[in-house]
Amino acid sequence: MSVSQTQRHAIRGMLADLKMPGSLEAVDAILGEVDGGRVGATDAISRLLGAQISLRNNRRLQAAMRSSRLPAIKTLEGFDFSFQPSIKREQIESLHELGFIERKENVVFLGPPGVGKTHLAISLAIAAAKGGRRVYYGTLTDLIRSLEEAQAAGQLSRRLAVLTHPSLLVVDEIGYLPVSHAGAVLFFQLMNRRYEHASTVLTSNKGFEDWGTVLGDEVMAAALIDRVLHHCHLVNIRGNSFRMREHTALHQALQADLDVQAGRKAPRSRARSTN
Ligand SMILES: Nc1ncnc2c1ncn2[C@@H]1O[C@H](COP(=O)(O)OP(=O)(O)O)[C@@H](O)[C@H]1O
Ligand SMILES: [Mg+2]
Incomplete structure (x- = not known):
């Protein structure tokens, strides 16, 4: 069935009116294939809408990359599961469907350096950003520094509110650098606020038994771990460093x-x- 110029023009007009530039850009090629009998109606509609959704997702991603402070783009597609057999692929794929954010659950990646903890934490944040969720990334040191600066400026409660707001907060690198006791207290306050309110993804090269030493306070570490683990997906990675493989x-x-x-x-x- 051939598409007349008038019909083509009308469709373009409607897409422009609806502010669908992704579909508008794809429509001529799709109608060309419809004309050539290579694409049926259902496929054509699905591709037309798909083009708009992918443009919107890319825009969301670009905006999120600016505001979330994610240090790199890492995706599930770019993750080589065959290199890390201790990771259950189905668990990681199902986390990327983002039900855990809906349910305000946490994710903890534990394992030695280079096994992909940051990669997977970022890919979850990117999936969430593409899904229109607000995300924020920081290493534990960055987050504590920003809380300390806010406290010194008399703006702690505002900063705590800002960091409690995102649907997904990534707290990367718990355990690499020592934390002051005052810093640990601020971090505890933040996690207390986020508890059962929004999801946090945490990564650490140290097992929970060492978090007391990392945070300089066994009792507070125990209370923190208790909250984090209450609704939590634990991914324990036991393997070789990807950085070292070459x-x-x-x-x-x-x-x-x-x-x-x-x-x-x-x-x-x-x-x-x-x-
Ligand atoms: N299984 C993997 N497949 C592909 N790239 C990986 C894999 N594991 C790690 N990497 C890459 O290796 C580097 C180190 O991984 P990273 O996630 O930073 O490790 P960690 O945070 O556990 O120290 C990163 O560039 C990451 O993208
Ligand atoms: Mg890391």
């Missing part, structure tokens, strides 16, 4: 060369440890 491969290749030169039989490559 170094490891290079090291093995060099060693094999040296072995060959020395007339030794190259050792069989050892299976990667998964825990």
